[in-house]
Amino acid sequence: MSARFALVKRADVMARDFLPPEKRPAAYGYPAKRARLHYRGLGRDERDLYDALSPDAPPEACRLIDSIEDGETDLSEVFSEIASANLYASAFDDAEDYELLFLATCDDDTEIPAGFRLLGYDVSYLPEDELFSAVSDLFFYPLWHGADPTGKAYAAEFALLNASCLFPDEKSAAAFRDKYASDFHEDGLFVTAVFAAED
Numbered sequence: 001m002s003a004r005f006a007l008v009k010r011a012d013v014m015a016r017d018f019l020p021p022e023k024r025p026a027a028y029g030y031p032a033k034r035a036r037l038h039y040r041g042l043g044r045d046e047r048d049l050y051d052a053l054s055p056d057a058p059p060e061a062c063r064l065i066d067s068i069e070d071g072e073t074d075l076s077e078v079f080s081e082i083a084s085a086n087l088y089a090s091a092f093d094d095a096e097d098y099e100l101l102f103l104a105t106c107d108d109d110t111e112i113p114a115g116f117r118l119l120g121y122d123v124s125y126l127p128e129d130e131l132f133s134a135v136s137d138l139f140f141y142p143l144w145h146g147a148d149p150t151g152k153a154y155a156a157e158f159a160l161l162n163a164s165c166l167f168p169d170e171k172s173a174a175a176f177r178d179k180y181a182s183d184f185h186e187d188g189l190f191v192t193a194v195f196a197a198e199d
Helices: 011-017 059-069 082-089 134-140 155-160 170-184
Strands: 003-009 098-105 116-124 190-197
Touching: 003 011, 003 082, 059 082, 082 098, 098 116, 116 134, 116 170, 134 170, 155 170, 170 190
Parallel strands: none
Antiparallel strands: 003 098, 098 190, 116 190
């Protein structure tokens, strides 16, 4: 699936909750170093099916969770439509800690949902299962390769990031993808447009 909705931690919650793995350099924009930066890409903790359910969850949301757990409904179906994504979101406690995104790889021609605005461009694998972001991993939340300790090898790319800590255009994101893929021997990375609901 190259376009879908995703429910991820809000930028301020992710910055508050993130615990860096041991021995992973935290250079560049790591939130503890530069709290003014708020990364809003897809590399934030996605809502887990087994998070605590809300005692006030609507009955139809509880039925949806049961259907997923029983294997009758696949999460890819849930995140293909805004109505089902919002219903899924309503099933959980601490809903205010999460925001709904729409993600689409740049080679996908899916129509952008009404009421969503472009935040910028991330670099990821196909956003079909677990979400991964090279931008997040290198600059903000080092979970896979992490940053270089000096914070200099990608300083020019880091300087290009917009207010959402994403690339402002597809071309600069693609150049970053190519450099990251070469340096870390990663294949199958896509430039992914990230949209959030308008305030």
